[in-house]
C-alpha cells in the first residue's frame with residue numbers, strides 16, 4: 001500500500017500540514033524520530049504569534065507571518081489550546097531609535113496589519129508602569145498573541161489522527177529511494193512507500209534533502225536561550241515587550257506567557273551542533289542584562305527554569321518552501337522564526353503546491369474540525385468542580401501542587417497520547433511550576449506506568465535514554 | 478496510618494489546620510489543649526506525617542522525646558496523640574483556598590470538593606526544594622538532574638534508585654543524608670560540592686553521612702556545567718572565587734549519571750500568597766507575631782512554612798504555640814498584643830517571631846549569616862549571652878524572659894551576633 005503523502009518531521013510545521021491535508025480523502029503518514037510530536041524546536045520557542053509587521057514583505061517569511069497570524073483564532077477555537085492576543089510594545093529608549101519604530105509601523109501598514117499605534121511616553125508608562133521610566137515611546141501592535149506552542153502541536157496532531165492520519169513516532173528516517181514515481185522512506189521502524197514527501201524535518205531538513213538527492217542546501221543552528229520566571233511576577237507586564245530592533249536582531253523580549261509566567265529571552269547565537277541545547281552562564285547574563293534595561297524590576301533570582309531552542313537557518317535567512325528537481329519531493333525547510341506564527345499559512349501553501357504537482361485534493365465531507373476540549377480543573381467554578389469530582393473522582397486529587405493539576409487531567413493527557421513525563425508536562429502543565437516536578441514526578445511516573453503497562457524504570461523524561469530511575473537489583477549488580 | 482475519614486467532615490470548624498506534617502499535628506494538639514472544639518487537620522498526601530515519612534534515618538526527637546527516633550516514628554508518636562482526641566484528620570485532602578471570611582475549600586480524591594467554614598486557620602504546609610532553575614546551572618537538558626528530596630522519595634518510599642553514580646550539589650541536610658543512603662544502596666557517590674566556604678547541613682550529618690563513608694566534601698566549589706544529551710554523562714566542577722564565580726581553569730570533570738541538588742528549601746506559601754499575607758522576603762514565609770499569628774486576623778502559621786527549621790523538635794514546639802494561640806483566639810482568651818519589633822542586626826539573617834511582648838516569655842529563633850567562634854548574642858542593650866560557636870546551618874534560639882525587658886521602654890530591639898571581646 002502506497003501512501004499519497006508522507007510528512008517527515010512532527011514539529012509545528014509537520015503537524016499543521018498534517019491537519020490541513022486530512023481535510024482531503026488521502027492516505028497520509030507522519031514520521032517523527034522523537035517519542036512524541038513537538039519535541040524539537042517547536043516546544044522550545046518564545047510562543048509568540050508575531051504581530052505581522054516585523055518581516056519585510058519581500059521575503060517569504062515576511063509574507064507568511066501576517067497570513068499565518070490571522071489564521072490562529074479559528075484553529076484555536078476548533079482545537080481549544082491556549083492562545084490569547086495580548087498585543088505587543090516595541091519600546092524606544094533613545095531618540096535615535098524612533099525612526100526604526102516609524103519604519104516598522106509603516107511596513108506593517110503596507111502589509112495591512114491593523115491597529116498599529118505610536119504611544120508617547122505618558123501613554124506607554126500608564127499602560128505598562130513597570131517599564132523603564134526613561135522609555136520615550138513605543139509602537140503598539142494589538143495583533144500579537146501568545147500561544148502554548150506544544151499544546152498546539154498536540155492538538156493539531158490529535159485532530160489530524162482523528163481524521164485518519166497515521167502517526168509513527170520513534171521513527172528515524174535513515175534513507176530515501178525513488179523508483180519510477182514512488183518514493184521509499186527507510187526508517188528504523190520499517191519502510192514507507194509514498195508518492196509525495198513533505199520534508200519538514202526542521203534542523204535536519206538538509207540531511208533529508210540530501211538522502212533524496214535533490215538540490216542541496218545547508219541548515220545551520222542558531223541557538224536561543226530562554227529563562228522562565230516565577231508565577232509570582234504574573235502581571236508584571238501585560239503585553240509582549242520588545243526592545244527596539246537592530247539590523248541583526250529582534251532583541252531580547254519580556255513575554256507574559258499564555259499560562260501567566262513571565263519568560264525572558266531568547267539569545268541568538270550560531271552554534272555548530274544541531275543537538276546543542278545547552279544553556280550557558282553568558283546566555284543568562286545577556287538575557288537578564290538586556291531585559292533589565294527595558295523592565296528594570298526583573299531579577300535572575302526569580303528564575304525557575306531555563307531552556308534553549310535552535311532555529312533552522314539557511315544561507316538566505318528565508319524559508320525554503322516548494323517542489324524540487326525530483327518530482328514528488330517538497331521542501332518545507334529553513335523554518336526559523338516566525339515559523340510558529342506562519343505555520344497555518346505554510347500548511348495552506350503546501351496544499352496548493354501538492355495540487356499543482358498533481359495530487360488531486362477535494363475536500364471530504366466527514367472532516368471533523370475539532371477535538372474534545374481538555375478539562376482544566378482550576379479554571380472551573382466551585383459548583384462545576386463539585387459536580388465534576390462527584391462524577392469522576394480522579395479530578396478530586398491534586399497531583400501537581402504548583403500548577404494545581406489533577407489526576408484526571410494527567411490521565412487525560414496519557415489517553416490523548418502522552419508517552420513520557422515531558423508529554424504529560426507539556427499537555428497538562430504538571431511539573432511546569434516553581435518546584436519543577438519536585439513533588440509530582442513520582443506520581444506522574446506511576447500513572448504512566450499504570451496506563452501504559454510499563455515498569456517504572458522504563459518511564460522516560462522524553463524518550464530515548466532519558467530514563468528517570470533504575471531497579472534496585474539492576475544497580476546492585 | 479490515617480484512612481480517609483472525610484465522611485465525618487463537619488460543615489463548621491473552630492480551627493482548620495492546613496498540612497498534617499509534624500507542624501500541623503502539633504498545632505492541632507495545641508489548639509485542643511487551649512480549648513478549641515471542632516478541629517480539622519487536612520493533608521494532601523495519602524497519610525499524615527509530612528516530609529518525615531520519607532526520612533527513614535534516625536535523628537529525630539532528641540530534644541522533644543529525649544530519645545532518637547526515625548522520621549516515621551516521630552510522626553507516629555504525634556499521630557497517636559492526635560487519634561486519642563476527637564480531632565478530625567483527613568488525608569488525600571488538598572486545601573485549595575481559604576477566603577477572607579474563612580470559607581475553606583477542600584478537595585479530596587474520594588469525596589470531591591467541599592466548602593467548610595472555620596473561625597481560625599493554621600497554615601502548616603511545609604516547604605519545597607529549590608531547583609536547578611533557581612541557580613541556573615548551565616549545561617544540557619539531560620535527565621538525571623533531580624532534587625535530593627525527590628531522590629529520597631524514590632529510594633525510601635517508591636523503592637527505586639535514581640542512578641548508578643551520583644554527584645551531590647549542595648551540602649544541605651537532605652543531600653548529606655542522601656549521600657549516605659545512596660552509598661548504602663550500592664549507588665556510588667562521587668562527592669558533595671558546596672559553593673559556600675562552609676557546609677549547610679548539621680555538623681552531625683557531615684560526620685555521620687560523609688566522613689563515616691569516606692565521601693569527599695568540597696567547599697567553595699560548584700557544578701559549573703552538565704553534560705549528556707539524553708541522560709547525564711558527566712558534570713564539570715570548579716572552585717569559586719569570593720563572588721562565587723567558578724574558576725574554569727581549575728575545573729575538572731566527574732563522570733556520573735545523576736546529579737542531586739540539595740540547594741535549599743523554600744516555604745510553600747501558595748496559600749499564604751492567595752490570602753495576601755505579609756511575607757518576609759528573607760525567610761519567604763509569612764511575618765508572624767509572638768502568637769505565630771500572620772498579618773491576617775485568626776490565621777496562624779508554623780513549621781517550615783514560616784522558616785526552614787533544621788530540627789523537627791523545634792517545629793513541634795513552635796507549632797504547639799501556634800495551635801494554642803489559635804485555640805485561644807476562638808475561645809476569646811487571647812493574650813495582649815506585642816509591643817516590640819525585632820530587627821535582625823549584625824550577622825543575623827532573620828528572627829522569628831517578628832515581634833514580641835514585654836509580658837510573656839518567648840522563644841526567638843534566628844539564623845546567622847556566617848560562622849563565628851566565640852561570639853555574643855545581643856538583644857539591644859537589655860540582654861546578652863555568650864555562644865561558643867554559631868553556624869548558618871544551625872538555628873540559634875533565645876529565650877526572652879519578661880525580666881530582661883522590665884526596664885525597657887522602646888518599641889524596637891536589634892538582635893546582633895558579634896565577636897566576643899574580653
Ligand SMILES: Cc1cc2nc3c(=O)[nH]c(=O)nc-3n(C[C@H](O)[C@H](O)[C@H](O)COP(=O)(O)OP(=O)(O)OC[C@H]3O[C@@H](n4cnc5c(N)ncnc54)[C@H](O)[C@@H]3O)c2cc1C
Nearest residue numbers: 009011013033040041042046048173202224309339340341
Ligand atoms: C528560541 C526560539 C524562539 C522562537 N520564537 C518564536 C516565536 O515566538 N514565534 C514564532 O513564530 N516562531 C518562533 N521561533 C521559531 C519556531 O519555533 C520555528 O519556526 C518552528 O518551531 C519550526 O518548526 P518545525 O516543525 O520546522 O521544526 P521542529 O519543531 O524542529 O520539527 C522538526 C521535526 O523533525 C523531526 N526530524 C528531524 N529529522 C528527522 C528524521 N530523520 N526522521 C524523523 N523525524 C525527523 C524532529 O525530531 C522534529 O520534531 C523560535 C525559535 C527559537 C529557537
Ligand SMILES: Cc1cc2nc3c(=O)[nH]c(=O)nc-3n(C[C@H](O)[C@H](O)[C@H](O)COP(=O)(O)OP(=O)(O)OC[C@H]3O[C@@H](n4cnc5c(N)ncnc54)[C@H](O)[C@@H]3O)c2cc1C
Nearest residue numbers: 496498499500520521527528536572602603780781788789
Ligand atoms: C532529609 C531530611 C532530613 C531531616 N533530618 C532531620 C533529623 O534528623 N532530625 C530532625 O529533627 N529534623 C530533621 N529534618 C527536618 C524536619 O523533618 C522538618 O523540619 C519538619 O518535617 C517540617 O515539618 P512541617 O510540618 O513544617 O512540614 P512538612 O513535614 O513538610 O509537612 C507539611 C505537610 O503539609 C501538606 N500540605 C501542604 N500544602 C497543603 C495543602 N494546601 N492542603 C493540604 N495539605 C498540604 C504536605 O503534603 C505535608 O504533608 C529533616 C528533613 C529532611 C527533609
